[in-house]
Amino acid sequence: MSHASLTAAAPTTGLALHWRVLIGFAIGIIGGVLAYWLAPGNPIVAGVIDYIAAPAGQLFLRLLFMLVLPLMFTALILGVAEIGDIASLGRIGWRTLIYTAVVTSIAILIGLIVVNLLQPGLGFDPALRDSFLATSGSQAHQIAESKPTLSVIEMILGVVPKNVVKAAGEGELLAVMFFAIMLGIALVLTPTPATERFKEAVQGLNELVMKLIGMVVKLTPYAVACLMFALTARFGWDVLAKLGQYVIAVMLAIGIHMFVVLPLWVRFMGGMSPLRFFRDSQEAILTAFSTASSTGTLPTTLKCAEQNLRLPTKVARFVLTVGASANHHGTALFEGLTTLFLAQCFGVELGLGQQVMVLGLCILGSIGTAGVPAGSLPVIAMILVYLKVPPEGIAIILGVDRFLDMCRTALNVTGDLATAVVVAKGEERSDTAEAMAAASSSPKV
Template identity: 80%
Template structure:
């Protein structure tokens, strides 16, 4: 049983989380706008921002950062061990791996291109940027003035840690990710009872971390209200306009990949009409959009693949189960675009080598991303740390992240199904056969 399937959570009762987040977003903005009109320098407004809203939002971020290392470490090990099933499935496994890598790279490249063309972070007020580092002015200047100037050789050598514990304590998550991948490879190559028990222990730790993330995510509406109130009360509408441009950039990149790249891929590599593909996949795509969880959507995704798209069960079950934990087109695109947006906000210039490193980190990060709402935020925080940008910067995007999370999850599931169609065609299945519409 894959760790993707093990993380499925039961549906929430009462008001859905995305509606709660939307309410928190509205409350924060309206309250912040009123406070800004009343005077951001007044004692009451300053007290609310400095002693209520800002600490409340920071507490949420600290809880999230606390889980970054164990989440990335365990998820990458489990992801590699699941992909390790490639050895037993031969061509299907290798094709899944290659197609996932290629199309995920295209998705990230689209995100990077869009953020370069629109540059939503360039107009970001430096005062807002420095406020995110409140209480540490010296650190703010050190971070905003720093530039990643490592050579290619130094970056490659830095990937392999001499001391993985020291690397973890120093926040060098790239080195920790490399160690996790190597550990996963060793687990695949050493199928003994002892290593199986170790994998089960890693699985247990991953499930505990996922449970904690689920508990923290329930605080998102309150954190969004606090963060939006603090930003709007201090800086007014300019911050919201920057967020609007950022959200537009994400949606544009998702639309290009979802409605241009994937249909062309399905048509020319999978031999299937895009119209039929979207018609027969709509139930899974809509479920993914409404739940913002690719793992929670997995049963519906499998049903659409086998009953509607008529894909061979062997191909569908392998590709989609792996895809729920490792084939995250939308997540990878979002992570790359968001990282560059925040890098722009903080005035850090990245060369092409660093941006290629970001692409690679996003591919690895999408493998280790939890398939639950807000699962990509810890990965973004990790990448920001590597680029010398404060991970607290993700507080800027929390207000609009929930809706964007729903959109990128829908793209994740669409990408999974598209990959299954292509792999099935390459394995000789007849994907041109029409199937009755899902009903």
């Protein structure tokens, strides 16, 4: 029996969605910058931000988040079931895990090298540092108080939910994904008429969710314009200038990983042209940049993978759904670089051994980081505690975090898609090898 594609292509007219998203992005930035320059503090502009632009952007995000949980749940069950056998599932799972660990480690190393070379926090003006602490100290203290645990044992145990309904209600997506994978495995191992009907019901729910997502995604250009207008009209670029060296260091490290490491990886491990990869992924990358949420971007990421990159459905569903919560190249890079930057700001010297520890903590932290805006800040606070740096120091970066969050989220989603391309190529090679082995072992007539 054949199932409908996760994102069955619909005929479109007029300008392609990714171009409309880009236009909305540009309109939002230009309008916001003009409003900030021409009428700073104007109550009319403030009203437009607080009562129109910001609520419209948040409404769009809420619509996406409303659909993310049922999408992840159904896509993982169907993805595992469509893989067809436990051996193939294990192969895809191990490939995803190994590729994620290796490339995430490379991302963190790039961040650590850049921050050691540029040393943006060395000689940071103590008066400026104290002013940031005074302005945003209470917010930073709340984030520091909410810091998660990085205990490996607790992270492993946390993946297995005691109550899957409670886990879903509290947004513990890794636990929900584990339960969905277990259901998918059970479907593969129990091919009965009853389980086939259950699979059809899950497929039906998935198609309904994708229909709703298709309706919401049409609003993306308008939501992107509102989100970018609210950001730039409220903050302008002044705060970027005050932390210019730090912002440059983060963007340089993200740029190296996104435009050097990932293209090489896609070309030589995935067998795909980097130009085609970025062209076909741009809609997801722009959405990730605008929303600063890799989880919220998942519907668009899946659409790009299946419709544009033409990746196998079973690979796209599994790799991208897991990656939205566990494959965060940009987050890991940012956490490592920011930790060392703040240590430099407070005059704390970190040796090689401590920086290696930071690398390990960032790998663990990126897996457990929520795929939502500012999700990495509590993890940074925890790492700062390990290094004897005041965790309230994150107040220094709060002014620029929203912009940098957008940059690292774009890298997260690009990394997810690159991983899916490489895993798909590996599966293609494995399937070809198995077919050749089967042909050579079949009796000759």
